[in-house]
Amino acid sequence: MSLNLAPHVSAVHVESGSVLLNQKTGRYWQINGSASTILAILTEGGTVEEACQRLTDEYEVERPQAERDVRTLLDGLLSAGLVKEQ
Numbered sequence: 001m002s003l004n005l006a007p008h009v010s011a012v013h014v015e016s017g018s019v020l021l022n023q024k025t026g027r028y029w030q031i032n033g034s035a036s037t038i039l040a041i042l043t044e045g046g047t048v049e050e051a052c053q054r055l056t057d058e059y060e061v062e063r064p065q066a067e068r069d070v071r072t073l074l075d076g077l078l079s080a081g082l083v084k085e086q
Helices: 033-043 048-058 063-079
Strands: 003-005 009-014 017-022 027-032 083-085
Touching (some): 003 009, 003 033, 017 033, 027 033, 033 063, 033 083
Antiparallel strands (some): 003 083, 009 017
């Protein structure tokens, strides 16, 4: 699955992760470094599988937890209207 940021969303990378701004609502979302990594992979054409693999490679997390984390973030971003599936 590949994602795009919604047209009304701006993203800025910060030291601790990323900040997303929903320009329609004015609401900011701050995501940590691992979530920022997942978002970058998925918006650059990567797959959920690749995002899970990166989490297990770069962070001390087991595969089942990485899969839950990726799905939870993905569901949250989609339900908040911050990203759209391609």
